[in-house]
Amino acid sequence: MSDICPDLLNAFNCPDTKKKAELTRALFKGVNDGQYNCVLPCFFPDRPGRPNKPELLAPKHVPRRRISTGRTGRVALLHAIAHIELNAIDLALDMAGRYAAYGLPFDFVRDWLFVANDEAKHFMLLSDRLESLDSFYGALPAHDGLWEAALATREDLAGRLAIAPLVLEARGLDVTPQLIDKVKSVGDEASAELLQIIMEDEVSHVATGKRWFDFVCGCERRDPISSWQGLVRQYFKGDLKPPFNIEARKAARFSAAFYGPLAAGRSSLQPPS
Ligand SMILES: [Fe+2]
Numbered sequence: 051m052s053d054i055c056p057d058l059l060n061a062f063n064c065p066d067t068k069k070k071a072e073l074t075r076a077l078f079k080g081v082n083d084g085q086y087n088c089v090l091p092c093f094f095p096d097r098p099g100r101p102n103k104p105e106l107l108a109p110k111h112v113p114r115r116r117i118s119t120g121r122t123g124r125v126a127l128l129h130a131i132a133h134i135e136l137n138a139i140d141l142a143l144d145m146a147g148r149y150a151a152y153g154l155p156f157d158f159v160r161d162w163l164f165v166a167n168d169e170a171k172h173f174m175l176l177s178d179r180l181e182s183l184d185s186f187y188g189a190l191p192a193h194d195g196l197w198e199a200a201l202a203t204r205e206d207l208a209g210r211l212a213i214a215p216l217v218l219e220a221r222g223l224d225v226t227p228q229l230i231d232k233v234k235s236v237g238d239e240a241s242a243e244l245l246q247i248i249m250e251d252e253v254s255h256v257a258t259g260k261r262w263f264d265f266v267c268g269c270e271r272r273d274p275i276s277s278w279q280g281l282v283r284q285y286f287k288g289d290l291k292p293p294f295n296i297e298a299r300k301a302a303r304f305s306a307a308f309y310g311p312l313a314a315g316r317s318s319l320q321p322p323s
C-alpha cells in the first residue's frame with residue numbers, strides 16, 4: 051500500500067506557486083506510474099499554502115479588469131485568471147485528499163489529479179504569459195473570496211462536488227469564450243490561444259465533477275437533480291447567471307435540467323423564437 055496523502059498535503063501546503071505546480075505535476079505522474087495505490091484519511095488544513103504576494107483583498111476592493119485599457123488591462127485580466135487557476139490547483143488536490151474517509155475508489159483520486167495537473171499547466175501558462183508582458187503572478191492584488199466555497203463544503207463531499215466543478219468551473223465555460231473574443235479584439239493572439247486551451251480542458255473538469263456527483267448520489271440513493279439544486283441553494287450565495295454556454299455544458303454531460311430552474315431571470319434559457 052502506498053498512500054498518496056502525505057505528498058498531496060505537501061503540494062497543498064506549499065506556499066511557492068511554481069513549486070506547487072511542479073509538485074502537482076509530479077503527483078499526477080506518480081499516479082500514472084503506479085507509485086501510489088491508496089489515499090488514507092489524513093488531516094487537511096482549512097486553507098492551502100500561499101505566497102506573501104499577491105495581497106488578498108475583499109472582492110469589492112479588487113480593481114476591475116478592463117481590457118480596453120491596453121497592456122495594463124490585459125495583465126490585470128490574466129493575473130485574475132492565474133489566481134483562479136492557482137485556487138483550482140488547490141481545490142483539485144483538496145478534493146483528492148480531504149474526503150478519503152468516504153472510502154471512494156482510487157479512481158476518484160486519479161481523476162482529481164488529472165484535473166490538478168491541468169490546473170497546474172493553466173497556472174504556469176498564465177504565469178509565463180504575465181512574465182512575457184513584463185509582469186508576474188503576485189504583482190497585483192487578488193480576490194480573497196475564492197476559497198469560501200471550499201471552506202463551506204469542507205465536510206460535505208456531495209456539496210463540494212455540487213459547487214466547485216458544477217457551479218464555479220461551469221461558470222468558466224460560460225464566460226471564457228467572451229474573454230477569448232476580447233483579447234483577440236485587441237490583437238493578443240498569444241493570450242487568446244492559452245485561454246482556448248483552458249476552455250477545452252475545463253469541459254473535462256466539469257464532466258469529472260458531474261460523473262462523481264452522480265456516483266455519490268447513487269451511493270447515497272439520492273436523486274441527482276433535486277440534490278444538486280438543494281446543495282447549490284445551501285452553499286452558493288447568489289444566483290446562477292445566464293447566459294449559459296449550453297453547448298459546452300452539454301459536452302460535459304451537464305444538462306440544463308440541473309441548472310435551468312436556478313437561473314436568475316429564467317427566460318434567457320428559452321431558445322430565440
Ligand atoms: Fe483551469
Ligand SMILES: [Fe+2]
Binds near residue numbers: 138169219251255
Ligand atoms: Fe478546472
